[in-house]
Amino acid sequence: MKNKNSFFSGKFILYLILILGAIIMVIPFIWMILTSIKTFGETTQVPPIIFPHIPQWKNYSEVLSSLPFGSFYLNSVVSTVCKTFGQLVFCSMAAYAFARINFPAKNIIFVALLSLLMVPRHIFLIPHYRIIQQLNLLNTLPALILPGLFSSFGTFLLRQFFMTIPRELDEAAVLDGCNHFQIYYKIMLPLAKPGLVALGIFTALWSWNDLLWPLIINSSPDKLTLSAGLALMQGQYTTNYALLMAGSVLAIWPMILLFIVFQNYFIEGIALTGTKA
């Protein structure tokens, strides 16, 4: 009897803590959405009101029309897609070579790549700016993309993934007269799909949410991404939180949607990098 009681209360506390934690996680999002449909007057009311009197959906259209929000979206989408695709192609090709072929200086090159993992990215910002400046690409879309096309992390991640695929499969392909590119393209890529999806998701997430690089490299509003656009908005609207929150909602929903759809890939991808290291 006593045992059953303590079991019940134990479970009860467990759920209580989890629900409380979940509420703390979600409140900022709910507050963001509620604020985004209030009037300016309602946002500054004391005591604060929870629900707006009449939902001000026009806040969204105001944000969309007063800033080049369309350009922000376009730049965010194009740069994210390009970076993700580029990394998947370049990293997976190199990862195949590192995982499957023996070639001179392989280890030196691989260790050099790995050591780049240790270098914080701000080290590269000033040289990157200069490269973009010298290429005459300041304030352009390619400027947002170029340095992000290559990644040592991605190469490392995919190489680890390729190593787990049994070699018998490509040996059979060699006997069939396939060359390395064909083995990579026809055998390894389909088998490494979970790894590719994980890297794709990581890259998309980083690219979409990155603030520092777009802020540095592009200054004209129509060449900014959503994150840098939000920073610009904060400077413009300062205290009009209804509009700032509407902008935030517009900026975050694509990644949240992506996460909800590909949830297991996100989780597995992180667990993969976390346990393999």
Place this chain on the structure above:
Amino acid sequence: MVTEDLKSNQENKTKVGFRNKRKYNDWMWAYIMIAPLMAGMIYFYFIAFFQNFFFSFTDLNAFGKWSFIGITNYVKILKDPTVWQAFKNTAFFTIVSVPISICLSIFVAYLLNSKIKGRTIYRTLFFLPVVTMPAAVAMVWRWLYIGDYGIINYFLKMLSIKGPYWLNDPRYAIFTVITVAIWSSIGYNMVIFLAGMQGISSTYYEAAAIDGANSFAKFFKITLPLLTPTIFFVSIISLIRSFQVFDLILMMITEQSVALEQTQSIVYLFYKIAFVFGNRGYASAISIILFFVILIVTIVQTKYQGKWVTYDV
């Protein structure tokens, strides 16, 4: 006899020739396949790394003009109280936020690792902040923390506490950034810890159950010790990440805030000096120092891992 020898010799020769041909063919493919990545890495990363080192000994400005000035930048940093303060802020931010986040996420992971209903839903909700743009996260938390209309101060008022102007008070501003950093990192760490916990063999728990261990004993005697490799990994990546905090500071603490000096991180200061003031050479030197700080902290951590990290036998 002789002819047979000759024959096998010839066969060997062609075999070696074939092998060599195959080897060179392999090499060619390998170099072709790593070429695009390596070209990009060399151009954008390897050369850039040494370039940045070099610039730290120059007075490079926003227009790309520079002259060599030796270690002047480094000497200047030693005497620059703003840089010291930014390092202190970053260290404080890291020392407070990383352990709290790790403890909380182990706790949540442990709860989620037990048999409960709706596990995926909790996991999803805790993970939501991880996928949310930090700029937007910072903005909504700024709104929650704001002095006059923020709901945090409203709740405090209900408990008859007068909340301060969090974002403008040098004593508290850094704690607002710390709470947001913890809030947005719990989900990420939790997922790694969950994977780590699921990797612990159930035989340990079964043996402990036979010995009559309660869940506290199980957690502290089995889960925690066997989780130390994961804790080690998470603490290293968290340290590296929080040493580079930028987005939250930029978006939460405005240029006009009197708390900026006591809150700004080293990467934020780097950004401001390099790209707002255009003093690139000086900023390079700051970035190099941060690089070494992170490197040393990582090396020290790795060196002392033997003292507390238990690997499964």
